[in-house]
Structure formats: C-alpha cells, structure tokens
Amino acid sequence: MSPFTGSAPRTEDWRHLRLTLDQGVATVTLARPEKLNALTFGAYADLRDLLAELARDGSVHALVLGGEGRGFCSGGDVDEIIGATLAMDTRQLLDFNRMTGQVVRALRECPFPVVAAVHGAAAGAGAVLALAADFRVADPSARFSFLFTKVGLSGGDMGAAYLLPRVVGLGHATRLLMLGEPVRAPEAERIGLISALADEGQAGAEAAALARRLADGPSLALAQTKALLTAELDMPLSAAIEMDASTQALLMTGADYAEFHAAFTARRAPLWQGR
Numbered sequence: 069m070s071p072f073t074g075s076a077p078r079t080e081d082w083r084h085l086r087l088t089l090d091q092g093v094a095t096v097t098l099a100r101p102e103k104l105n106a107l108t109f110g111a112y113a114d115l116r117d118l119l120a121e122l123a124r125d126g127s128v129h130a131l132v133l134g135g136e137g138r139g140f141c142s143g144g145d146v147d148e149i150i151g152a153t154l155a156m157d158t159r160q161l162l163d164f165n166r167m168t169g170q171v172v173r174a175l176r177e178c179p180f181p182v183v184a185a186v187h188g189a190a191a192g193a194g195a196v197l198a199l200a201a202d203f204r205v206a207d208p209s210a211r212f213s214f215l216f217t218k219v220g221l222s223g224g225d226m227g228a229a230y231l232l233p234r235v236v237g238l239g240h241a242t243r244l245l246m247l248g249e250p251v252r253a254p255e256a257e258r259i260g261l262i263s264a265l266a267d268e269g270q271a272g273a274e275a276a277a278l279a280r281r282l283a284d285g286p287s288l289a290l291a292q293t294k295a296l297l298t299a300e301l302d303m304p305l306s307a308a309i310e311m312d313a314s315t316q317a318l319l320m321t322g323a324d325y326a327e328f329h330a331a332f333t334a335r336r337a338p339l340w341q342g343r
Contacts, residue, residue: 073124082118084111086136092129092283094122095276101137106145107193109152112167115197119174129283129290129342131178132275133201134185135194143192143215150219165225168193172227175200176298179291181282185275186210186262191250196226199235202294203263203278206253207271212261213250223248234301236260286324287342 086097096118098105122128135141144150153161175182175197184190184198187207192215198204214232216225223229223245233241236259244251256262266274282290292315300308319325323341331338 078125079117079121082114084108084114085118087118089128092127092287093276093279094128094131095279096131096133098133098135098141101135103145104139104142104189105135105137105194106142106148108145108148109164109167112171115171116167116174119171119178122180123174123178129180129285129287130279131180131182132185132272132279133175133182133197134272134275135187139188139194140184140186140190140210141194141197142189143194168226172196172200172231177295179294180287181279181290181294183275183279183282185272186212187269187271189213191215193226196228196231199228199231199261200226203275204261205264205266205271205275205278206256206262207266208253208268210253210256210262210271211250212244212256213248214244215248217246218248284340286338286340288322288324289319292319 084099086099088095088097096115098107098111100106100108100111122131153164156164181203182201183203183205184201185205186198188209189211190198191211191213195212195214198212214223214228216223216228228245229241232245235241236244240259240261243249251259251261253262253265257265264274264278296308296311296315300311303311323343324338327338327341
C-alpha cells in the first residue's frame with residue numbers, strides 16, 4: 069500500500085471497532101459482544117479503511133485482531149446484512165462482496181504482521197478474517213466454522229477458497245468449505261489452521277506478546293517477507309527466486325543489515341531501525 073496520503077485527515081473515531089496503539093503495536097478489537105461481534109456493513113468498511121490508514125501511517129509494525137466478550141466473530145450479522153442483501157440489486161451485491169474481499173486483501177497486503185487472537189466462535193466471515201491473518205493464536209475454546217454453504221452460498225467467500233487450501237491443504241479445505249462443520253482448537257492445531265494453541269483464557273495475552281516480539285524486530289525485513297509469501301503463492305520457481313534476489317539485494321543496502329553486522333561484531337543485541 070502506498071504511504072502517500074491526500075488531504076483527508078487521519079480518522080480518530082472508529083464507530084464499529086476499538087483501536088489502541090502502543091509503541092508500534094496496534095490492537096483492533098471487534099466490539100459488539102452482545103452479537104458475538106457480528107459484522108455489519110459499517111464494520112467491514114471500518115476494517116477496510118483502518119487497515120489502509122495504518123499501512124500508510126508507517127508507525128505500526130504489528131497488529132493484533134481480536135474480539136470482545138464470548139467469541140472472536142460470529143460472521144456477518146444475519147439481520148443487518150443477510151436481510152438487507154435480499155433487497156439489493158446485482159450492482160449493490162457486487163459492491164458489497166467486493167468490499168468484504170477488500171478487507172481480506174488489506175489484511176494480506178498491509179506491510180506488517182497481523183496476529184489473530186481467537187477465542188470462542190470464529191464463524192463465516194469471522195473465520196476468514198482469522199484465516200487472512202499471518203498468525204492465529206487460539207484459545208482451547210476456539211472453533212472455526214466456514215458456514216457459507218449453510219446459507220446457500222459458495223464456500224469460496226472473501227478469498228477462502230484461495231487461502232484455506234494454502235494453509236491446510238486441498239483435502240481439509242474441501243471438507244471445511246463444503247460441509248461448514250466446526251473445527252475445534254485441537255483439530256485446528258493438528259491440520260495447521262492455527263499457529264499456536266494458548267492456555268485457557270490466554271490467547272489475547274499470547275497474541276499480544278507475539279505482536280510485541282514482531283514489532284520489536286526488523287520491521288522492513290518482516291514486511292518484505294510477508295509481501296513475498298503472498299506474491300509468490302502462484303509464481304513459478306524461477307520468478308520467485310528472481311524476486312527473492314531483488315528483495316535481498318535491496319535489503320542488503322539497508323540500515324538493519326549493517327546494524328546486525330555491527331551488533332554481531334560488538335557481541336550485543338541489534339537495535340533495529342526498520343530501514
């Protein structure tokens with residue numbers, strides 16, 4: 069995402085989520101606990117716009133995405149979204165579905181790692197938001213459900229049919245997207261859907277600790293690693309190797325690379341600058 073901004077000021081008030089910033093770590097909390105953090109049109113739009121703003125800001129080096137209350141996110145609000153979409157024409161429906169996909173693209177393309185802290189339900193769009201994160205730290209109570217076929221829609225919603233096979237393999241992805249059955253934390257860990265299984269009630273704390281570790285690291289190197297992981301998913305090997313070579317050559321001119329050598333020589337910890 070481009071760091072260049074226009075005339076619009078930075079948004080200070082997000083109505084559909086809660087944002088906190090702490091020395092390079094952003095924490096974004098879905099805050100409708102009475103509805104299991106079900107997503108509304110406004111929540112999707114806020115996530116899309118917030119991620120773009122944070123990507124341009126340059127001061128955020130890691131992000132934690134979590135949910136308030138009993139669960140992570142129960143997906144799209146049945147009353148506010150499904151009911152409303154039944155009255156939309158094709159153009160409006162296309163605009164809505166493109167917007168939800170833009171949230172996933174923003175999660176994958178923002179230049180900092182995203183850590184999802186998952187407890188309780190991560191269902192429908194909530195499961196895809198967690199899937200689009202770079203890391204998923206899950207509480208033992210976590211359960212992932214890709215429910216789209218349960219409401220008569222394709223399981224390939226919001227990029228799920230692209231991302232999920234690349235995380236768990238085609239066989240597991242076929243089962244999860246076609247049947248829509250819940251996957252609880254132990255199985256999610258076994259098939260590689262989650263990055264780490266936390267102790268009970270500790271997913272948020274462990275996700276925050278991981279985000280802090282990432283934010284304190286060489287942020288430019290991490291951003292480029294994330295970019296390569298996404299860009300090279302569909303590249304032939306020769307193109308991927310060339311992209312790796314170009315990226316490494318650029319990073320070798322950076323301050324962090326020189327700092328590592330200086331720190332190694334002086335037998336001290338590196339002081340990463342993110343450039």
